[in-house]
Amino acid sequence: MKELIARLVEAYGPSGNEEQVRALIQDEIKAHVDEARVDALGNLVALLKSDPDGQGKPPTRVMVAAHMDEIGIIVTHIDEKGFLRFAPIGGLTPLTLLGNRAVFANGVMGTFGMEKREILPTEKPKLDRMFLDIGTPDKESALKLVSVGDAAAFSRGFAQAGNRLLAKAMDDRIGCAILIQVVKTLKKNPNDIYFVFTVQEEVGCRGAVTSTYGVQPDLAIAVDATDTGDTPESRPMNVTLGKGPAIKVKDAGMLAHPAVRRLLVEAAKGLGIPYQLEVLEGGPTDAMVMQTSREGVPSGVVSIPCRYVHSPSEMVDYDDVTNAVKLLTKVLEDRVAI
Amino acid sequence: MLLQSLSEACGLSGNEAEVRNLILKEVQGLVDEHRIDSLGNLITLKRCSSTGAARPRRVMIAAHMDEVGLMVTHIEKSGHLRFSKVGGLDDRTLLSKVVLVGNDRVPGVIGAKPIHLLKEKERHQVVETDQMYIDIGTSSKEETERAVKRGDYVAFATRFSRLEGGLVKGKAFDDRAGCAALIELLRGRGSYPSDLYGVFTVQEEIGLRGARVAAYAVEPDYAFAFEGTVCDDLPKKKDLSPTTILGGGAAITLADRSFFADKRLVKLLVETAEKNGVPYQFKQPMVGATDAGRIHLAREGVPSVAVAVPCRYIHSPVNILSLSDFENLVRLMSLALVALPTLWPSP
Amino acid sequence: MEAKELLLKLAEASGISGYEDEPREILREELKAYSDEILVDPMGSLIAIKKGNRRRGEGREPHRIMLAGHLDEIGLMVTKIEKGYLRFAQVGGFDLRVLPGQEVVVHGTMPLPGVIGCRPPHLLTEEEREKVTPMDELFIDVGLDEKRAAELVQVGDLASINRQTISLKDDIVAGKAFDDRASVVAIVECFKHLATTMHAWDVYGVATVQEETGYLGAITSAFRLFPDLAIAIDVSHADMPGVPESETILLGKGPGIALGANIHPKIHERLVQTAKSLEIPFQIEPYPGSTSTDAWAIQVTREGIPTGLLDIPLRYMHTSVETLSVADVQRTGRLLASFIAGLEDKKFLEFEHASSISF
CATH class of the missing domain: 2.40.30.40 (Peptidase M42, domain 2)
Known part of the structure; x- marks a missing residue:
C-alpha cells in the first residue's frame, strides 16, 4: 500500500486541476467496481453494486468519499521581469512557502521568493509580498511556459520516517489511498457502495455538493486528514499520531451524526483496533456538505491523524492508515442500517 | 440608451422590481416565455432553432439585477436617518454623496463633519457607516416618517453620461452592464442552436442567492454569468495585476473566490475569440465572486464560466466602462453560442 | 400546558445542537393533541402536521405552509x-x-x-x-x-x-435557551389556536435541529417539505443599555416583522395587515442582508420558497440569562394562526407582471 500512497501523494492536483490524480485512481479501481463515471465538476463516482441478498430488500446506499485535490497556488500576474504573482488555492500558510518549490501541470518548476528578503527574520511573510520564480529572464519567456490562471502544487517527494509517512498532499491522498485499498479488500458487499473521489474540497467542499446530490446516499462517510494535538506546545486536542484512526464527533463545519459515529465506534471495538474520538476546532470536511444534501444524509468522518497539515511535509502514521482500511472494510462488509 | 436607463434605475438586493420591470419591457418581444419566481428572478426562455432533440441543449446565461447600496435602519429624533450597507460597499466612498431614499426616491445627502471641526487625528480616519447619517432636510422624526420608513432602500443618485474615448460613467454597472449585454444577446438573433435561458437574477450582492434557486429550476447543461467586473488599471507603484484592463476586451474568469471556470467553456470562448478576432482578456484569478459560484453547484453540477465587462470603481457611487468592451462581450457570446454545438456535441 | 409553563420546561431541557432529543420529546407530547401527524426526519427535526379543515375549492390540493423554530441551543x-x-x-x-x-x-x-x-x-x-x-x-x-x-x-x-429559569417582574422571564425554544412555544400556541380555527392550508410546524451550527435542520426539512410558503420564527435583540436603537426592537411590544431581501415582500405586508386587524402590537425589523435565521436557508431551497420571519424580542442573547416577555411569545402564536386562517390561494405571492406561462 505504501507504493500506492507514494504515487498518489506525488501526483499533481491542486483544486480545480485534479485530472492527473483522477486518471491514476481510475486506473487503480476500474477492475474492482461495477461502474465509474466523472460528473460535471470532475468528481469520480464509482459504484460497487451489492451482492444479491435473496430477499429482494433494497440495499442501503452508502457513500464513502475522499478528496483528490490539494492546496496550491494560482498565477494571477506575470511581471515584466518574468516573476509570477499568485493567489492561494485553499488554506496556504505563507511561512510554509519560503525555501520550497512548486510545480505546474506541465512540469515547469519554480521556487518561492519574497520582496525585501532581508527583513524576513523579524516579520511574518505575507502572500502579497511573495512571488514564484520559474527562472525566466522576462515576461515573454515566462509566457511560453505558463499563463495567468495556471495552478501549481508543492513539489516534494514521498519519504518514510520510521513507521511514519511524510509527503505533501497527504491531505487527502491518504484518504484516496484508503478508499482504493478498501475497494480491493472487500470480500462481500451487502450494500450499494459509492466510492466518490471529490474535487475542490480545499476551496469549499464543492465537489461533494454535486456528487452527493447525484448519488443520493442513505448514509455518507468522508475519509480525510485531521490535525493532531501531540506536538510540543500544540493546541490542546485529543488526537495523537499512531493511536488509531479518529472518529469525528465535531468540527467547525458539522456535528457528526450520532448514528454514524456509533456505527464506526462499534466496528472499531468489534475489530479490537485502536480508535480516537475527535473534536476539532478547525475544519470542515466534505461531510459538512454531504449532510445537507437534499433531505439530509446522516454523515460522519473517519479522520487520519496528520501532523503539519497544509505544509509540504504532512506526516501520518502507517498503522493508523492500515487500521482505517480495516475499520471501513468492516463497516461496509456488514449490512448498513440506520 | 438601454445601459443608461438600466444604470439610473434603482434596484438594491431584495428590491429589484424597478429594474425587473424595465428589463421585462425590453425582452418581452424577444423571448418565447418568461416567469418571475418566488425570490423575484426573471427567467426568460428563447427557444432553439431546431427542435430535433427530445430535450434541446439548455444554456443558461445569468446577469444580476441588484446593486449595492444602503438601507434605513433607524430614524433619529432629529429626523436624520441611520443606515446599514446592503452588499459590499466601501465606507471611504460614502461621505458627501447624494442619495435617493425609498421607492419614492426622496433625495438626501450623506453629511460629513466639516474639515474645520475635525481633530488632526480624525482627518486620516475612515468614518464607519454606523457613525454616518442621511439628511433629507427634515427637522424631526415625525416629519421624516411622513416620507421615509424604517427598512427603506437607499440608492446613489448618480447620473449616466458619456465620457471621451467611448467611455461612459454611471452607477451600478455591476451588473447592469451584464443585464444590458444579455438583453442585446436576446435581441441579436431570432434564435440560437440551444434553448437559451436568459436569467436576470436577484440578490447576487448578498450571497449569490437568486442564481442558486434559478439554476436549480432551469437545470441547465451549461451556464455563463455576465458581469461588470473589477478593473484596477490605474498606475501602481509595483508591477501587479490590473485585474482587467479597460478597453482590453471581454474579460474571461478562469477562477474566482466562488468557482473554477469549466476548462472546456474557457476553450470555447478563447477559440471563438481568436478565430473571429474579438478582443478578450483573462481576469485576475481569485478576485471577487459571481453567480457562477452558485450555478455550478446546482443539482449534479453545471459547467460554468463568467465573462465580464471591465468596470472601474465598482461598488462605489460612480463607475466607468468602455462601450467597446461591452460590444465585444455581446459579440463574443453571440458567436460562442453558435459555435457551442460544434465544439461540444449534444449533452 | 400554558405558554409560560411550557417555555420554562422546554428551556430547562438540555438540547444542544445535534442532540435535541430531550426538548423534542417534551414537544412531541405537547403537540400530540393539536396535530394530525407527528414525525421526526433523519436529521432529527420534528415535523407536526395539522391538515386544513376547510376546503379551498372543489378538487383542489391544499397548499402547505411551513413554520420553523429551532429546537437546538448552544x-x-x-x-x-x-x-x-x-x-x-x-x-x-x-x-x-x-x-x-x-x-x-x-x-x-x-x-x-x-x-x-x-x-x-x-x-x-x-x-x-x-x-x-x-x-x-x-x-x-x-x-x-x-x-x-x-x-x-x-x-x-x-x-x-445548569440554569433554572426565573420569573422577573410581570410576565418577564429569564433563562437559557429561550433562543429559540420561545419560537417553538409560539408554534405550539399557533397550533392551539388552529384547533379551534377554520383554515384551508395544511400546516407543517417544524422544530428544526442544528440552527446554531449552520441551519442543518432548516435546509433539509425545507427540501423535504418544499412548502408553498414558509415562516421562520426566531429571537431578535431587544433594547438594552449600551446598544444603539438602530440595532434593536423593544421588549414587550410585540413580535418584530422582518423586512429585507430574505423576506418575500407580500408575506411581510400580509403579516403587518393581519397584526393591525387583530390589534396585535408589532414592530418593523429591517434586515439589510442575512437574517442569520432558518429563514435565510429556507428561502433558497430548491427553486426558492416565499419566506417570512417573525422575531420575538429577547435581551442578552447567547447568555444563560436570556430575557423575554411571555406576552410577545403568545402574540407571535396568535399572529401566526390568524395569518394562516386568512390564507386562500397563492396568487397574492406573485410579483408584478409575473407570467402565467410556466415552463
Missing part, C-alpha cells in the same frame, strides 16, 4: 481530559465573557454537576485581569481525579449550562 463539548479537568469547545457561540463562574452539567455516562472555574483575582496580573480568559485557559471542574473522570467522561460528551 452548549459545550468536552475535547480533552487533563488531570481530571475537562477541556471543552463551544457548540455554537457563547460569549467567552459569560463562561467563567457558570455552573454546568456534563452529560457523561451519568449527569455530572460541574463548574467552569476561574483563577481568583488575587493571582492574576493586571494584564490578565483586563483581558477575557481565552478558551484554552478555561476548564470544567467536576471534582474528579484523572482515573475516575476518564471512566465517566469521554471526548465528545456534552455539557450544558
